[in-house]
Amino acid sequence: MRSRTRPEATMSGPDFIPAAVRARLRDLRLDGRRATGGHGFGQHRSRSRGAGLEFAQYRAYEPGDELRQVDWKLYARSDRFFVREAERDSPLTAWVLVDTSASMAQGDAARSGWNRLDLARGLAACAFELALRQGDQFGFAAIGGDGLHLVPAGAGPRQRDRCLLGLHALRSGGGWPDEGRLRPLWERIGPGHLVLVLSDGFDEACIGLMEKLSAARREVMHLQLLTAEERDFPFRGGHRFRDPESGEERVTDAPSARAAFLAEFTDARRRQHARLAAAGIRSDVAWLDEPMDLPLRRLLAPGAAERA
Structure with missing residues (x-):
């Protein structure tokens, strides 16, 4: 199993950002290839x-x-x-879209009591903090079994607090809603806006939404939230695997299944990354056992836009 930098053990109160991560955010900035002149001043x-x-x-x-x-x-x-x-x-208008479907409740033994949705909250809070520091507008949307919940774009500390309250209310459950329930997104997210999607990337409808947003001149970035167990497959003996959304179960001998699983999983991630890159979408992976600023740093690094 590959070793990883130990993530911060505690969150920083109600804002989801550990103090050490907050300090490292100082040299990060949200940036869009399609940023254009408009109302007000940003960075x-x-x-x-x-x-x-x-x-x-x-x-x-x-x-x-x-x-x-x-x-x-x-x-x-x-x-x-x-x-x-x-x-x-x-100024930039940034949106954070959080997948709240049932699979986002998945955690693993590498970090007890921590799951994909917890990581999504932390990453979203970091994005809000960056936008606030830059003087940008930002909004928030949760997409899952309960449909679509929106916090319209705004600016300033009060807007940050509204978005954090939205993060506190998040619960995972159900599947990805049908396209009709997502129509309000198109009324809010305008051409040239920056969209950060936080999802495990397992729903085809989620990938399709990102492709449509990018084709409609929205600047789309994706962080795929995955567990350390999906990366390393450390299981021993007989093991029962259950799909949290369909309920389907599969029992297998873990050691004998490890090589095939890792090969298939790696290939699936590679194909998804290539598909998103072909649509002009920047993408990277956020692992549950790494500090949350690391995937943001990879995604927002200079030259990341050109590599997509």
Whole structure:
């Protein structure tokens, strides 16, 4: 069995983010390839020019320019007025979609009392924190047996608290709802919005939704939430496996089934990643026994968008 960095043992109160993880979030940022200029200022470069935060070029002063944009040091050297022009920073609207179907209740012995839905809560809270720090808008949707539950996009600490309350209310159960019940998503998630999907990726309808969102010019990222037991298959002797959504059970001799399972499971993940990449969707795996910032770091690393 491969060794893993030991995840933080405790959560940080009601916000789901351990203190050590929160400290490591400082150098992460949500970013979208399709971020465009719009309303307000955020931390995402657009092609428009204005009084943003990052220097782009000098130009000659024109009547109506704000005096604070004048470079007075350059004036002292040249006796001419020049204005520092910057690339305007555009706000991002980010959405976190959490799968709450029955399979998200799956945990394993590698981390007792911790399951896929717990990890989804923590990852979602991290995404809200990043968006809050960046001055972006963000919203939240839970999708599962109870249908669709939405927290409309907003900004600021109160919006973060509304989303955290939504995370506290999450319960896993049932299967993926039919397409008709997800129609409100299309009314809220607009073109160019960033969508982070937190799911085990086992429902074909979930994969189909991501593909449709990406085809409709939404920026989609996916973290597949998987257990350490699915990665390592450490079982011994006879073992009963049960599908939490269908109830179907299978009894097998674990040691003799290990090689075939790992080969099939690895191949299935590889094929799913290739399918999502073909649709322009960034994807990675979040394992239950690793610190929650690690999959975010892989997914949001520079160049991850180009690799998708």
